[in-house]
Structure formats: C-alpha cells, structure tokens
Amino acid sequence: MTAILSLLNDYTFQTVALGSGLLGLISGVMGSFAVLRKQSLLGDGVSHSALPGVAIAFILLSSKNTEVLLLGALLSGLLATLFIITIVRHSRIKFDGALALVMSVFFGLGLVLLTYVQKIPNSNQAGLKRFIFGQASTLLSRDIFLMSICGFILLSLVVLFWKEFKLFTFDSDYAKSLGFSPKKLNLLLSLMIVLAIIIGLQTVGVILMSAMLITPAVAARQWTNKLWAMVFLSSCFGAVSGVVGTAASSMIPKLPTGPSIVVCISIIVIISILAAPGRGILHRMYRHRKNRLLYKLEGGQINVPTI
Amino acid sequence: MSKDIIDYAVEVEDLTVAYDAKPVLWEIDLKIPKGQLMAVVGPNGAGKTTLMKAMLGLLTPVTGAVRFMDKESKDIRFMKKHIGYVPQSGSVDWDFPATVFDVVLMGCYGKLGWIRRPRKADIELTYTVLKKVGMEDYALRQISQLSGGQQQRVFLARALAQEAEIYFMDEPFKGVDVQTEKAIILLLKEIKEQGKTVVVVHHDLQTVPDYFDWVTLINLRVVASGPVEEVFHEDNLQKTYKSTKTLLGSEV
Amino acid sequence: MSPQFEIQLIAVIVAVACSLPGVFLVLRKMSMMSDSITHTILLGIVLGFFMTHNLSSPILILGAALMGVITVWLTETLSRTRLLAEDAAIGIVFPLLFSIAIILITRYAGSVHLDTDSVLLGELAFAPFDRMIIGGVDIGAKAIYTTGILLLINVTAIIVFFKELEISAFDPILSALLGFSPALIHYGLMTCVSLTTVGAFQAVGSILVVAFMIGPPITAYLLTDSLKYMLLLSALIGAANAILGYQAAAFFDVSIAGSMAVMTGLTFLLVFIFAPHHGFVSTLRRRNQLKLEFAKMTFLFHIYNQEGNERNDCKASVDEIQTHSH
Structure with missing residues (x-):
C-alpha cells in the first residue's frame, strides 16, 4: 500500500502515467474509427513507416527535439499512406499487399538511415532507437504538453465533425449522395489517425502502436451498439490500460512500459470478447445450452435432423 | 404519340460510362417525367446500378450530363435537398454500432449540412417515417439484428427522412418477403401521389405492369422508355434481353 | 569463399526461399499475416530458449515455427467468432504475443545474450563467422546450409503440391469439393511460412522478412498472369534485390538488410510505373x-x-x- 502511495507521489511516475493515459485516450478515440473503417492494420503500416522520417529529421536538422523528430515521423507516415493508396488505386495489387510492402520498405530505409546516423561523429543515436521499441520513461513534461495539445485538437475535431464521420464511416456512397465529399472526409480522418499514431510512437514504439489503436476499440465494440458509447468506452479502456500498465512497470522491476500497457489492454479485450453481455462468447454458449434444454423439455430430440 | 408532359424530373443526355476498359453504358438519352413511378429493367450487367450511380454523381461518366428539374447534377446543394437514395442492401457493414434510429436519422444529415447537429424536428421526423414503414418498435435495435425485409424498410425510411423530390432505389425488393414487397410498393405509390418521382431498379418482369406506370428498358443503351402500356411489350423485351454483343455489333 | 560472397549467397538463398511461399500469401490476400508471424516467432524462440537454455538448439527453431502456426490459428479463431474483423484480429494477436516475448526477455533472459535487436533487425554481416565444420574441415558458413535446407523444403513442397496450392488459393470451396482439404493446405502453407521466417530472420531480421516475402511476389504480380511465371519471376526478382541491396550497402556502408528492403521498394517502384500491361x-x-x-x-x-x-x-x-x- 505504501509502495503505491509513494509511487503516486513520484513526479516521474506522474509524468509517464499521465502521458500513457493521454495516449490511450487519444488512440482509443481515433482507433474506433480506424477499426470501423476496416483499416485496423493501417496503423501498423504508418507507425513502421515513420522511422525514416525520424532519421531524416535528425540528419537534416541535427536536433533531437521530440517535436522535430515527430514532425519527420508525421511526414513520412503520410507519405507511406499516400503510396499505399496510389498503389491500390492504380494497379491490381490489393490493400494488404501494398501495406506490407510499403511498411517493410520504409522500415528498411529507416534502418539504413539509422546506420548512417551512427557514423556521423558526435551523434548518439540512442535517442532515435527509442522510437522502435518506445521508451515511456523518457517522457518529459513538455512531451506531455505536446500530447495534450494534439489530443485537444483531435478530440475537438471529432466532436465538431461527429455527424459527418459517423455517416462517412457507415456508408460513404450515401454520404456522397447527401453532399458530403468522401474525399475530404477521408483525408481529414486519415490525417487525424496518423497524427494519433505519431504521438504514441515515443511511448510504445512503432511495433506496438497498432495495438493501442485497435485493441481498445475492439474491446469497446463488444459492450455497446452505439457509436458514441463505443468511442467513449474505447478511450476509457485506452486510458486505464495506459495508467495501469505504467504503474505495473514502475512497481515490478525490469518490466518494460510499452509491452506492459499492451498486455493490460489485451486482457481487457479478452474479457470483453468472452463476457460482454448479449454478444460475448460466454453468453452465446449459455444461450445455446438454454435452447437445447428448452428443446429437450418440449420433448424434441437434441440432434436436429440434418438434411 | 402525346408529348404533352413538359415537366421532366430527370433528364439524361448523351451519358457514356466505362469501367477501365469495359463500356457499361452507351449514349444514354433518357427523360423521366415528374410524378411517375418508374422501373429500370434490363438483364444482369446491363448497367442498371451504374446508370443510377451515374445519375447521382457517385461515379464520373466519360461524357454526358444529368439534369434534375433543369439543374445540373453537379449542383450539390440542390442534390442533397431534393434527391433521396436507397442503395443496394449489401453495401454497408451490418455490424456497425448503429441502431435503426441512428441510421434513419442519417437521412436528415444532408439538409443540415456540415457541422450542424440534428434538432428536435429532425428527431420527430425520424420517428414519423419509422412509423410509416412500420419499424417504430425496432428503433433501438442494432441493425444486424433485423431480417432482410426489415433492413430494407430501414433504408427506405432513411430516404423518406430526406424529404426529397426524386427517389432512387436500387433493387429495394431484393431478399424481401411478399408481404414487405407489397407494403413497400404501397408506400412508393403514396409518395408518387404527393407528386414526387420514384426511380426503381427492378428485376421481376412480371410485376412491372402492376407496380409501375413508367418503364425504361436498358441493355448498355436505352432500348425503350415510356409509359408501361406503350413500351412494355414482347418486342422491346426481346430486344433488351438478347445478348449484349449482338446488340452492339448490329448497331455499329 | 570470401565472406562477401558468402553473405550474398545467403541473401540470395533467403530471398528466393521467402518469395516462393510469399506468392501464395499475396494471392490469398494474407500478406499481413506474414508481418504478424515475423513478430510472434520471437515468443517461440524465447520459450524454446527457456526449455533448453541453449541458443543454438534446434528446439528454438521448432518452437518458433510452432508459434507461427499458433499465431495463425489464434487469429483465425478470433475472427471466426465474427465479433471483430479479420484485420483487427491480426492487429490484436501479434502485439500481445510480441509484448509477452519482450517482457520475458527483459525480465528473465537479461543475463544471457538474447538480443532483441538482432532478432528484429538482423545482422547479415556476422553470418560468415558461424562456420560449418564437418570432420575438422570448414565447408562454409552454417547459414548457407540452414537456409539452403529451407529453400529445398519450399521448392519441393511447391513442386509437389502445386496443383493443390493453386486451386485452394483460387477457389477454396471448389478445392474442398474436389477433396483437397483447404484447412490442411492452409496450415501446410502456414507451416512453410513460419519455418521460412524462422530461418530467414537470423539473417535479415524479422521485420524485413516481410519485404522479402511480399515485395518480389507483388512485383511479379504486375508482370505476369501465370502462376508458374509469377513464382519464377518472384524468385529472380528476390535474388536480384538481394545482390543489388548488398552492393549498395557495401558501397554506402549501411545496414545490409535495410538496404535490401530499400532495393525491393525500388524494383517495385520501377515495375509499378513501367510494367508493360499492369503498370502505371x-x-x-x-x-x-x-x-x-x-x-x-x-x-x-x-x-x-x-x-x-x-x-x-x-x-x-x-x-x-x-x-x-x-
């Protein structure tokens, strides 16, 4: 108990937990839209593709400021998205193939650039490598400030364009027939999702970022049939696992933060898929059993004749 | 031949559409009079859905123009106020977290435009149209928990909530039981009585004379278009349903 | 054999071995499954290491390959509940298994040399140091033999089961009706993919295995309409990427694996723009x-x-x- 109390008073912990919680909240909201648009894996692609942007930003501006590096990440993530869309639109290659190719090539380019950076005298590349695995413990209060601003912008946009996003995500042809340009909405929403991914890189790294996007949304979907409730729940799940994951990694020695957060959110999704009322697997099994029982009581045979 | 009807709801001029290398619609010239219930009939792959989508501006034609009541179809402001659309039912994600009420409310979004929220009047309208299609008891159901006929009614209600002048419906009777089909056609006739125009992509030739008063037969090109009693006969049907290849070949 | 030549030989073998099963992944629209498997095999390796406490034990390879198949099975079981979309299932399973692997490594294997960096990013430059010595005679780098066996397995499997793989990729229902169990073929292919990934990651790192597996097949897909030619072309393109990538890496003195991935991207870009029929x-x-x-x-x-x-x-x-x- 005292351990928890002293942890709560620890400044570093407060910063890191706040950052992870914020990240969970933002990615929970944006992830809901990514999942509903069947673009779950785009997050994986974008986060891997951000690596060369980080390296190039460092090489060109020789600054290790998070803002500068993240700007590079944002640009290269967007460029990768653009490549994927172009390949799919102008050839017979399907989305999954284009995604796998672009993301691995960009990641490869990132590695090439990192090895190049290593050779630049007086440059310690440790600050760059943290983007691969993420290092929540390096979060500073100015990083939190940056995250809060991005988060605020994203959330306001979601509130402002709620009706449009809902319509577009559900039925983009119909949205067009009502006079809402799907092209503009697609661009705006994709941009917002990419931004959410980029601000999470520092905390959980390129490999695990996709989980932060997908998992809370899938968990939330199990509990409700309403979009607003799903988005709200998803952001709660994200925030809670961000904080709990950070706490666990501070209390247990040698437990890395990023993976710890991912395990937390995965536990939530497993519980949700199993136990969600009316939809979960346990409920399904219960209903199945009840039906059989009813059938038996009414004197029928359990084995329904097969045709 | 009487050409007294001056008021056209939709005029299609010279419309040609192609998907990559494949021509789908050739030189469509079509006039749909106001206040009619019209069927678009033709064999599979004749371009019925494409015609509808091209009229709605959902895809870009190679050439041609579409006018609604003398307005170009590119006038988005006019479109979203006056055109209602019921897409083919398979086209959405049924597991989307939306209730019947949510989906029907979407019909009001066009009138609202960007950013503005639905008002009380919109919500009332939603309940009114739900009642009209007999789905008011299902308002809070998630859409995947409906039967095919019920899903179709919901999409019909969504179009009704648009309070449009012209309705486009892509096979509203697909996967629907006889009872719902009758209910839907009654509703469409009621809409027509209010002076509105309804265009329906239709499959079942037998019911055309019963349901519709205007018909367009297409197979890549318009074979015939006019009142059912004048146009819908054996000759035209044979022309429509004979193979697409010979049709194109004989013409060129 | 000079080390440079050995490195290139290994790279070519790996590239060809990866591109062959990759063709079927692309045609079955399962490209992202390779991304998933390349991450989760890490857990198999870690668990295998805990059992044997020996980094060079074949159990590690077996464990990793098994974990690849388990990944596929978990993902499909999850998406079969129809509570979530298939791509979301992939995105949930692999980060979890990968996280568990990372946690296990940092907590329990810290004292031993099991470097996550080398698993994920690979280091081809060190491959020639590990020699294969039989009866006191040095007969080349070990990796040549391990990856060579892998290539042999893949080539044999594809020649023997070509017809079955073709039909099940094209029309799984027809293949079931004709008596070829799609599940059996599917898991057979996935075992191939896992084994290949395990064999290849030591050389190029697990993330870049994706570039080797998916890049050449989708490049070839733009050049041909025949499955046989697609297999041949993928192998050729993969080999070319490997050699060109190595040369570029040697010239600029950068990461070999990364450079090969970049080369994969470049050849794709060229073909994408200029391919005779399907190009831009x-x-x-x-x-x-x-x-x-x-x-x-x-x-x-x-x-x-x-x-x-x-x-x-x-x-x-x-x-x-x-x-x-x-």
Whole structure:
C-alpha cells in the first residue's frame, strides 16, 4: 500500500502515467474509427513507416527535439499512406499487399538511415532507437504538453465533425449522395489517425502502436451498439490500460512500459470478447445450452435432423 | 404519340460510362417525367446500378450530363435537398454500432449540412417515417439484428427522412418477403401521389405492369422508355434481353 | 569463399526461399499475416530458449515455427467468432504475443545474450563467422546450409503440391469439393511460412522478412498472369534485390538488410510505373486511348443516327411541327 502511495507521489511516475493515459485516450478515440473503417492494420503500416522520417529529421536538422523528430515521423507516415493508396488505386495489387510492402520498405530505409546516423561523429543515436521499441520513461513534461495539445485538437475535431464521420464511416456512397465529399472526409480522418499514431510512437514504439489503436476499440465494440458509447468506452479502456500498465512497470522491476500497457489492454479485450453481455462468447454458449434444454423439455430430440 | 408532359424530373443526355476498359453504358438519352413511378429493367450487367450511380454523381461518366428539374447534377446543394437514395442492401457493414434510429436519422444529415447537429424536428421526423414503414418498435435495435425485409424498410425510411423530390432505389425488393414487397410498393405509390418521382431498379418482369406506370428498358443503351402500356411489350423485351454483343455489333 | 560472397549467397538463398511461399500469401490476400508471424516467432524462440537454455538448439527453431502456426490459428479463431474483423484480429494477436516475448526477455533472459535487436533487425554481416565444420574441415558458413535446407523444403513442397496450392488459393470451396482439404493446405502453407521466417530472420531480421516475402511476389504480380511465371519471376526478382541491396550497402556502408528492403521498394517502384500491361504508365495510356476510342465511337453513332433519321425525315418533321404547335 505504501509502495503505491509513494509511487503516486513520484513526479516521474506522474509524468509517464499521465502521458500513457493521454495516449490511450487519444488512440482509443481515433482507433474506433480506424477499426470501423476496416483499416485496423493501417496503423501498423504508418507507425513502421515513420522511422525514416525520424532519421531524416535528425540528419537534416541535427536536433533531437521530440517535436522535430515527430514532425519527420508525421511526414513520412503520410507519405507511406499516400503510396499505399496510389498503389491500390492504380494497379491490381490489393490493400494488404501494398501495406506490407510499403511498411517493410520504409522500415528498411529507416534502418539504413539509422546506420548512417551512427557514423556521423558526435551523434548518439540512442535517442532515435527509442522510437522502435518506445521508451515511456523518457517522457518529459513538455512531451506531455505536446500530447495534450494534439489530443485537444483531435478530440475537438471529432466532436465538431461527429455527424459527418459517423455517416462517412457507415456508408460513404450515401454520404456522397447527401453532399458530403468522401474525399475530404477521408483525408481529414486519415490525417487525424496518423497524427494519433505519431504521438504514441515515443511511448510504445512503432511495433506496438497498432495495438493501442485497435485493441481498445475492439474491446469497446463488444459492450455497446452505439457509436458514441463505443468511442467513449474505447478511450476509457485506452486510458486505464495506459495508467495501469505504467504503474505495473514502475512497481515490478525490469518490466518494460510499452509491452506492459499492451498486455493490460489485451486482457481487457479478452474479457470483453468472452463476457460482454448479449454478444460475448460466454453468453452465446449459455444461450445455446438454454435452447437445447428448452428443446429437450418440449420433448424434441437434441440432434436436429440434418438434411 | 402525346408529348404533352413538359415537366421532366430527370433528364439524361448523351451519358457514356466505362469501367477501365469495359463500356457499361452507351449514349444514354433518357427523360423521366415528374410524378411517375418508374422501373429500370434490363438483364444482369446491363448497367442498371451504374446508370443510377451515374445519375447521382457517385461515379464520373466519360461524357454526358444529368439534369434534375433543369439543374445540373453537379449542383450539390440542390442534390442533397431534393434527391433521396436507397442503395443496394449489401453495401454497408451490418455490424456497425448503429441502431435503426441512428441510421434513419442519417437521412436528415444532408439538409443540415456540415457541422450542424440534428434538432428536435429532425428527431420527430425520424420517428414519423419509422412509423410509416412500420419499424417504430425496432428503433433501438442494432441493425444486424433485423431480417432482410426489415433492413430494407430501414433504408427506405432513411430516404423518406430526406424529404426529397426524386427517389432512387436500387433493387429495394431484393431478399424481401411478399408481404414487405407489397407494403413497400404501397408506400412508393403514396409518395408518387404527393407528386414526387420514384426511380426503381427492378428485376421481376412480371410485376412491372402492376407496380409501375413508367418503364425504361436498358441493355448498355436505352432500348425503350415510356409509359408501361406503350413500351412494355414482347418486342422491346426481346430486344433488351438478347445478348449484349449482338446488340452492339448490329448497331455499329 | 570470401565472406562477401558468402553473405550474398545467403541473401540470395533467403530471398528466393521467402518469395516462393510469399506468392501464395499475396494471392490469398494474407500478406499481413506474414508481418504478424515475423513478430510472434520471437515468443517461440524465447520459450524454446527457456526449455533448453541453449541458443543454438534446434528446439528454438521448432518452437518458433510452432508459434507461427499458433499465431495463425489464434487469429483465425478470433475472427471466426465474427465479433471483430479479420484485420483487427491480426492487429490484436501479434502485439500481445510480441509484448509477452519482450517482457520475458527483459525480465528473465537479461543475463544471457538474447538480443532483441538482432532478432528484429538482423545482422547479415556476422553470418560468415558461424562456420560449418564437418570432420575438422570448414565447408562454409552454417547459414548457407540452414537456409539452403529451407529453400529445398519450399521448392519441393511447391513442386509437389502445386496443383493443390493453386486451386485452394483460387477457389477454396471448389478445392474442398474436389477433396483437397483447404484447412490442411492452409496450415501446410502456414507451416512453410513460419519455418521460412524462422530461418530467414537470423539473417535479415524479422521485420524485413516481410519485404522479402511480399515485395518480389507483388512485383511479379504486375508482370505476369501465370502462376508458374509469377513464382519464377518472384524468385529472380528476390535474388536480384538481394545482390543489388548488398552492393549498395557495401558501397554506402549501411545496414545490409535495410538496404535490401530499400532495393525491393525500388524494383517495385520501377515495375509499378513501367510494367508493360499492369503498370502505371500503360494503364494511364490505355485510359486515354479508351477516351479517344469513345470519341470516335460517339461520332460514328451520331452519323449512324443521322442516316437513320434521313429516311424518317418527313415523318419526324411532321411530328416536330405538331409538338411545336401545341
């Protein structure tokens, strides 16, 4: 108990937990839209593709400021998205193939650039490598400030364009027939999702970022049939696992933060898929059993004749 | 031949559409009079859905123009106020977290435009149209928990909530039981009585004379278009349903 | 054999071995499954290491390959509940298994040398240091033999089961009706993919295995319509990428694996733009040609209609007068 109390008073912990919680909240909201648009894996692609942007930003501006590096990440993530869309639109290659190719090539380019950076005298590349695995413990209060601003912008946009996003995500042809340009909405929403991914890189790294996007949304979907409730729940799940994951990694020695957060959110999704009322697997099994029982009581045979 | 009807709801001029290398619609010239219930009939792959989508501006034609009541179809402001659309039912994600009420409310979004929220009047309208299609008891159901006929009614209600002048419906009777089909056609006739125009992509030739008063037969090109009693006969049907290849070949 | 030559030989073998099963992944629209497997095999390796405490034990390879198949099974079981989309299932399973692996490594294997960096990013440059010595004679780098066996397995499997793989990729239901269990073929292929990934990651790192597996097949997909040629072309393109990538890496003195991935991207880009039939340029040109043809056709139609009208001219003008006078 005292351990928890002293942890709560620890400044570093407060910063890191706040950052992870914020990240969970933002990615929970944006992830809901990514999942509903069947673009779950785009997050994986974008986060891997951000690596060369980080390296190039460092090489060109020789600054290790998070803002500068993240700007590079944002640009290269967007460029990768653009490549994927172009390949799919102008050839017979399907989305999954284009995604796998672009993301691995960009990641490869990132590695090439990192090895190049290593050779630049007086440059310690440790600050760059943290983007691969993420290092929540390096979060500073100015990083939190940056995250809060991005988060605020994203959330306001979601509130402002709620009706449009809902319509577009559900039925983009119909949205067009009502006079809402799907092209503009697609661009705006994709941009917002990419931004959410980029601000999470520092905390959980390129490999695990996709989980932060997908998992809370899938968990939330199990509990409700309403979009607003799903988005709200998803952001709660994200925030809670961000904080709990950070706490666990501070209390247990040698437990890395990023993976710890991912395990937390995965536990939530497993519980949700199993136990969600009316939809979960346990409920399904219960209903199945009840039906059989009813059938038996009414004197029928359990084995329904097969045709 | 009487050409007294001056008021056209939709005029299609010279419309040609192609998907990559494949021509789908050739030189469509079509006039749909106001206040009619019209069927678009033709064999599979004749371009019925494409015609509808091209009229709605959902895809870009190679050439041609579409006018609604003398307005170009590119006038988005006019479109979203006056055109209602019921897409083919398979086209959405049924597991989307939306209730019947949510989906029907979407019909009001066009009138609202960007950013503005639905008002009380919109919500009332939603309940009114739900009642009209007999789905008011299902308002809070998630859409995947409906039967095919019920899903179709919901999409019909969504179009009704648009309070449009012209309705486009892509096979509203697909996967629907006889009872719902009758209910839907009654509703469409009621809409027509209010002076509105309804265009329906239709499959079942037998019911055309019963349901519709205007018909367009297409197979890549318009074979015939006019009142059912004048146009819908054996000759035209044979022309429509004979193979697409010979049709194109004989013409060129 | 010089180390440079050995590195290139290993790279070519790995590239060819990866691209062959990759062709079927691309055709089955399962490219992202390779991304998933390349991450989760880490857990298999870690668990295998805990059992044997020996980094060079074959159990590690077995464990990793098994974990690949388990990943596929978990993902499919999850998406079969229909509570979530298939791509979301992939995105949930692999980060979890990967996180568990990372946690296990940092907590329990910290004292031993099991470097996550080398698993994920790979280091081909060190491959020649590990020699294969039989009876006191050095017969080349060990990796040549391990990856060579892998290539042999893949080639044999594809030659023997070509017909089955083809039909199950094209039409799983037909293949079931014809008596080839799609599940069996599917898991067979996935075992192949896992084994290949395990064999390849030591050389190029697990993330770049994706580039080797998916890059050459989708490049070849733009060049040919025949499955056999697609397999051959993928192998060739993969080999070319490996050699060019190595040369570039040696020239600029950067990461070999990364450079090969970049080369994969470049060859794809070239083919994407200039491919004779499915490329960007030829598609654009075809579209323009189509437009021109439409214009010609439309013109012809007009002439035809005009001719038809001439005969009915009198009638038409009578009608016209009538309508106008109304």
